[in-house]
Amino acid sequence: MQNSPSPRTDSTVEPQHPDRGAARIYAAVFRQTIPEMILERFVQAATVLDRRTSDEERVLYDHALKRIGDLEALELAARYTHRVPALSDRFRLMVYIVETDPDHQHYYVGSQTGFVGGLLSMVGGGFQTTVKLIKGWFLLKRLGSA
Amino acid sequence: MHNVIVVGSGAAGVAAALELSQCRIRPLVLDVGEPAHPPGDVHDNFYDYKRGHDTYEMTIGRDLQGLSNLLTDREVPVKLTAPYIDYVTRNAHTLSPIDEVDFCAIQSFASGGLANAWGAGLYRYTDHDLEGFPIQPGDLDPYFEKLTEEIGICGEADDLEGDFSSTLGLLPPLELSRNITRFYDAYRRRKHREIRIGRARVGALSGARNARPAYAYRSLDFFQESTAVYSPRYTLDRLSFENRIEHRTSLLVKRWREHDGAVTVEARDTVTGEQCTFEAKKLLIAAGAINTSKIVLQSHDDYETVLPLLENPALQFPIVLPKLIGSALDVTAFGLVQLNLVWDSQTYGMRLQGSIMDITAPNRAEFFASLPYSARANLALIRTLLPSMLVMQLFFPASSQPVTHISLQANGHLRIVGHPNTLDLRKLGPLLRYLRRLGAWTFGRLLVRVPAGHSVHYAGTLPMHESGGRYRCTPDGRLGGTENVFIADSASFSRLTAKNMSFAMMANAMRIAHGVAKEVKNR
Ligand SMILES: Cc1cc2nc3c(=O)[nH]c(=O)nc-3n(C[C@H](O)[C@H](O)[C@H](O)COP(=O)(O)OP(=O)(O)OC[C@H]3O[C@@H](n4cnc5c(N)ncnc54)[C@H](O)[C@@H]3O)c2cc1C
Numbered sequence: 001m002q003n004s005p006s007p008r009t010d011s012t013v014e015p016q017h018p019d020r021g022a023a024r025i026y027a028a029v030f031r032q033t034i035p036e037m038i039l040e041r042f043v044q045a046a047t048v049l050d051r052r053t054s055d056e057e058r059v060l061y062d063h064a065l066k067r068i069g070d071l072e073a074l075e076l077a078a079r080y081t082h083r084v085p086a087l088s089d090r091f092r093l094m095v096y097i098v099e100t101d102p103d104h105q106h107y108y109v110g111s112q113t114g115f116v117g118g119l120l121s122m123v124g125g126g127f128q129t130t131v132k133l134i135k136g137w138f139l140l141k142r143l144g145s146a
Numbered sequence: 147m148h149n150v151i152v153v154g155s156g157a158a159g160v161a162a163a164l165e166l167s168q169c170r171i172r173p174l175v176l177d178v179g180e181p182a183h184p185p186g187d188v189h190d191n192f193y194d195y196k197r198g199h200d201t202y203e204m205t206i207g208r209d210l211q212g213l214s215n216l217l218t219d220r221e222v223p224v225k226l227t228a229p230y231i232d233y234v235t236r237n238a239h240t241l242s243p244i245d246e247v248d249f250c251a252i253q254s255f256a257s258g259g260l261a262n263a264w265g266a267g268l269y270r271y272t273d274h275d276l277e278g279f280p281i282q283p284g285d286l287d288p289y290f291e292k293l294t295e296e297i298g299i300c301g302e303a304d305d306l307e308g309d310f311s312s313t314l315g316l317l318p319p320l321e322l323s324r325n326i327t328r329f330y331d332a333y334r335r336r337k338h339r340e341i342r343i344g345r346a347r348v349g350a351l352s353g354a355r356n357a358r359p360a361y362a363y364r365s366l367d368f369f370q371e372s373t374a375v376y377s378p379r380y381t382l383d384r385l386s387f388e389n390r391i392e393h394r395t396s397l398l399v400k401r402w403r404e405h406d407g408a409v410t411v412e413a414r415d416t417v418t419g420e421q422c423t424f425e426a427k428k429l430l431i432a433a434g435a436i437n438t439s440k441i442v443l444q445s446h447d448d449y450e451t452v453l454p455l456l457e458n459p460a461l462q463f464p465i466v467l468p469k470l471i472g473s474a475l476d477v478t479a480f481g482l483v484q485l486n487l488v489w490d491s492q493t494y495g496m497r498l499q500g501s502i503m504d505i506t507a508p509n510r511a512e513f514f515a516s517l518p519y520s521a522r523a524n525l526a527l528i529r530t531l532l533p534s535m536l537v538m539q540l541f542f543p544a545s546s547q548p549v550t551h552i553s554l555q556a557n558g559h560l561r562i563v564g565h566p567n568t569l570d571l572r573k574l575g576p577l578l579r580y581l582r583r584l585g586a587w588t589f590g591r592l593l594v595r596v597p598a599g600h601s602v603h604y605a606g607t608l609p610m611h612e613s614g615g616r617y618r619c620t621p622d623g624r625l626g627g628t629e630n631v632f633i634a635d636s637a638s639f640s641r642l643t644a645k646n647m648s649f650a651m652m653a654n655a656m657r658i659a660h661g662v663a664k665e666v667k668n669r
Contacts, residue, residue, distance in 0.1 A: 028521065028522075029521045029522060029525070037200075041202065041206075044210075045206075045210055045213055045217065048210065048217045049216070049217060052217070052218075052219075072520055072521050072522060073520070075520075075521060076519075076520040076521070088515070089216060091514075091521055092216055092511070092514060092515050093213065093216060095511045095514045095521075095525070096206065096212070096213060096216070096509065096511040096514075097202075097206070098511075099201075099205070099509055099510055099511045100200060100201045100202040100205055100206060101200065101202075102196060102197055102198055102199060102200060102201075105193075105196055105197050107525050107529075108510040108511070108525070108528055108529065109193060109475050109477075109510065109529065110474070110475075110529030110530060110533075111474055112472065112473055112474040113472040113530060114472050114473075115469065115471055115472045115473075116472070117472050117530075118471040118472020118473070118530040118531075118534075119471060119472065121472070121526050121529075121530045122471065122526075122527065122530060122531065124523075124526075125519045125520075125523030125524075125526050125527060126519070126523075128519075128520060128522070128523050129518070129519040129520045129523050132520040132523075133520070
């Protein structure tokens with residue numbers, strides 16, 4: 001199948017703790033314990049991602065899981081600076097997989113909040129993002145020097 | 147010996163077979179013919195369905211097809227990643243490997259071809275589009291009319307009538323979504339000298355017709371086939387069922403040989419690996435512009451010639467309607483093109499065509515990575531901002547970028563050398579300013595240059611020319627240097643304007659098939 005995922009690079013480094021990554025990323029986005037089904041699906045897809053992740057990126061990703069508390073902040077800064085794509089890809093993956101679960105639909109489709117409600121939510125999100133971005137930059141530096 | 151062989155059952159091949167059958171010739175249609183999946187069984191609105199059902203198999207799939215843009219290096223248009231539609235591109239790169247440079251070629255070996263996944267925006271070519279072709283719009287008109295009847299196309303007389311031509315036989319338009327209605331109302335209050343907007347001409351049914359249902363507004367456009375949206379496969383199946391064509395699948399055509407006023411076609415059975423031959427008085431090739439060129443080059447054993455390949459460069463950008471921020475998602479929006487925009491752009495010095503769509507149909511997660519906030523805040527944006535958004539795809543004529551080249555290599559692979567999309571975004575200024583006047587905002591950072599190859603409008607490898615010539619066609623579609631070989635798909639286009647070309651390609655295929663039928667009968 002043309003679109004079926006296939007590995008980009010062979011690597012000698014074994015992928016580490018895909019389920020640990022899953023739990024951390026899920027918690028960073030949804031602030032809960034990851035449901036079993038989502039964990040399984042994430043691990044299956046992350047295994048494919050792992051195969052196309054370079055050794056260097058994987059090491060950075062593993063360091064991030066081990067050493068960084070606020071993965072959401074780190075991912076944001078990493079996304080803006082195009083560093084640790086392995087982390088941003090796994091956040092994306094999680095968001096795709098979780099959308100297939102009926103119990104998580106309210107994260108993706110909201111009810112009407114009205115213009116003011118919507119605007120406040122966006123301004124609040126902007127503020128939260130700024131704070132996370134500043135924090136993320138420090139975390140990225142810490143990761144770089146680790 | 148067969149009277150006529152048609153290679154390919156995509157939009158062009160089916161249109162040619164339809165015309166032949168109407169001329170009382172029963173063609174043999176040869177095709178690889180990857181079969182479609184059985185129809186889906188979701189009858190609710192997809193957003194309601196998602197609240198009660200796990201949609202992993204529908205949206206991601208057991209083979210992770212839905213994640214292929216994330217999990218592989220080869221990015222394809224999002225719609226092609228949906229599990230229900232994976233057959234459209236299945237095995238494409240095994241059956242016809244392509245070495246690509248700065249180009250992403252999308253090929254199909256399915257019954258019905260790429261059109262199983264298309265947006266079904268179907269537009270008549272006019273004088274403007276046929277400039278440089280050795281044919282006139284009048285030559286295509288009778289076939290546009292037949293096709294309009296066969297397909298069922300919605301649309302109406304509006305500001306784009308001059309660009310899209312006659313409204314004869316059109317079905318009433320589909321309902322506009324909330325966001326598009328607001329945008330269109332704003333346009334009608336404040337028109338622009340250079341920019342015209344109107345209803346899209348879409349091959350989707352606004353009312354039930356010939357055993358096909360009316361479009362049901364269930365937001366399933368990306369995840370389940372609806373026969374309300376036309377695919378040439380439906381005509382193919384009907385013609386086959388009525389025994390008006392002979393359709394043979396699992397055959398990969400390699401080459402032809404002409405001899406004694408006939409053509410022998412050589413093919414490989416893709417299941418058994420056996421070689422087979424078929425003989426006919428006439429051969430019509432409609433394997434899609436890329437594979438048609440391959441068959442032609444293979445038949446000439448030509449590993450040197452480099453042919454041009456035309457494609458529409460494109461830009462894509464989201465449009466925010468700020469007044470709708472915080473509103474609920476319009477879950478009944480038609481998921482394909484609702485409006486078109488035609489811009490006689492002074493800044494670019496050419497006519498551009500835009501497709502304006504709602505963004506309800508794709509997965510919400512599809513937008514996550516392009517939003518600028520932190521992960522949790524991006525999810526909030528998905529809930530509050532996305533319901534106020536539209537998306538515009540702006541197509542440019544092929545001439546706006548350097549020509550892409552296609553050739554056959556000694557190892558049997560095609561080689562396509564394209565160019566990175568370098569469309570000048572600064573020249574969009576007048577359009578973006580006008581959109582703002584309509585209360586529709588977009589931001590420079592969000593403009594995306596669509597990768598070369600992704601418009602999937604391929605043409606012009608064997609262009610029609612008044613006097614024909616080597617690797618050219620005569621106006622009747624005959625390939626230069628041959629007696630009985632005709633090119634029926636967009637490979638024979640002399641030029642490619644910004645208008646989506648498939649409808650004109652289908653009409654032209656019928657025109658060529660009509661001429662071929664006449665020749666067969668006169669022999
Ligand atoms: C997501 C998407 C949206 C689109 N939207 C639009 C739109 O709104 N409007 C528009 O005008 N166009 C649109 N297009 C483009 C449109 O789908 C194509 O232009 C059109 O379908 C091409 O038809 P074709 O018959 O030339 O070739 P194809 O569809 O490529 O069909 C080729 C046929 O030939 C067969 N074949 C190929 N090689 C061989 C061989 N060697 N031996 C035997 N058989 C062979 C294949 O099996 C297939 O049946 C869209 C495309 C995509 C992917």
